[in-house]
Amino acid sequence: MKSSTGEVLVIDDDDTIREVISLTLEDEGYAVLTAPNGAVALELVYQSQPKLILLDMRMPVMDGWAFSEAYRQLPGTHAPIIVLTAATDATLFASQIQADSCLPKPFDLNQLIELVERYIS
């Protein structure tokens, strides 16, 4: 088990998916923050600087497009964004917001861990 290597911010409106990702990444030793939509996530990035953001696209209140735009306008450095979406246009959505990577749902937990490891070393 690794030591806590950084914070991952998981933004998804589905409670179960947030839980599964949190448990998996926490088991791997990452500190995880979660938010059910972009608006809550923006509040969180003010308080802590996550090293990686896992972002769902279709969410109520503030969706992935609006979040990424607002986040990139914040001063300072920005964490890489991995798009997590069940939409058929997963790669299109990822390119629309110039995300660093994309993981279509449903995903394999090993894939998720590998991807997170790649961005947080």
Next chain:
Amino acid sequence: MEPSGQTKLLEEVEQLQSRVTTLEETLMQCRLEKEQFQTALGQSEAHLKLALDQTAQKHLVFLAEASKVLAATLDYETTLKTITRLVVPHLADFCAVDLLQKNHVIERVAITHIDPVKEALVLRKGLIRTFDPNTSFGPPKALRTGQPELLSQPIESSAVNSALNSEQLAILKALNFHSYICAPLVARGHSLGTITFGLSESSRRYVPSDLELVQELALRIAQAVDNAQLYREAQEAIHMREEFLSLAAHELKTPLTGLRGYAQLLNRQLDKGDLSDLARFRRALDSILEQSDRLTHLVSRLLDVSRLDLGWLVIQPSVTDLTGLVEGVVRLAQANPNKHRVILKASDIPLVVMLDPIRFEQVVISLVDNAIKYSPEGGQVELQLDWLRDSDTITLRVTDQGLGIPVEHRQHIFDRFYQAHRGAYLGGMGLGLHIAQQIVTLHGGQITAEFPEEGGTHFIVTLPGNLIYNAPLNFTTPLDKEV
């Protein structure tokens, strides 16, 4: 006989001879003129025949050209502009095509005027013009009656003044028609729009024989527009289906992600030999069951839609305690942790009704789920069950204090695949209300919606009173039971 008498007689004979000669000359002259006249008449007839043949020939060439233009593309807005340009100036000084839109507005889609200044005026004043459907002349009349109209003098000003607004009057005055033909575009028994030919600049007037050409052109335009509209509708249906499939895939993959995730998480724990945290095992298994219920629900809704499409959705009515059924749904909703207060107002005396309990429960759940889903800020969701003796109807009213439904979406909320708040990503496939309405219809009832000004939405399910099985004599209103 006296000599003087003889002379007189001779004079008279001479005079008579002279008159005969004059008459003979006149007769000759008449014969000559008759021949000349007959020759001229023959030439005129020949000319007239030639002229008619030439006109018919011109009309045929025009119709062939029009057909070619109409067949060239399914983009009828562009095509119709070409057609009006073909008509002016040979057949009219002004030509316009108006089409009936889905919202029953008559829209002017193409217009050409011999005078570019006047054409620009009409265009500047707005290509899209709405007509009062009750107007007693022009496109609205032709649409209403399905018959062409020919006018060989200006429209009576009283009729015009009452039907048009000041801007339309100004346009009509500028166009200054003294003769026009307006023919409906009829395809498969429906009037799709009209074509108008107008004369203003020349001294020509339309005559009844001109109707034939305009009607022939109208028929060809109508067929082309009808084909193009059918093609568009088919394309829209395909597009909608694709969008729905993409949405359905998204909706199915979301619970699948949670389900698979938890199953893999359990596997990983087993791989590590870590069986200590039994609470975590329990939580994972509960989640897996929950997500599989979600999947089952979604798949059932998808099956319902295909059953409805095929006419296979049938109801199996049985004696049902409707009050108890609604109460059950309310208790279920109350048990879910959320920001909403769900209450039921009903009579203490249960309403026992003949209906399909499983399907009707689905309707009530759908309405309550919607009320909760579309009130993201929480608030009260109230169900009120009543039997109105005056109208002999059973009503179930579900009211929320949520987002309400924007005016432009209201007429579509019961449509298949329709979501009034799609951009809000609140989930769902746009099927709930559609299926609910179909189920209620199968029971002989209906669902209507009200949109109070203070916000929120009221859905009212109305069932016919004859579904009541054993009418309770002591049924009480007002409703004093609260759950």
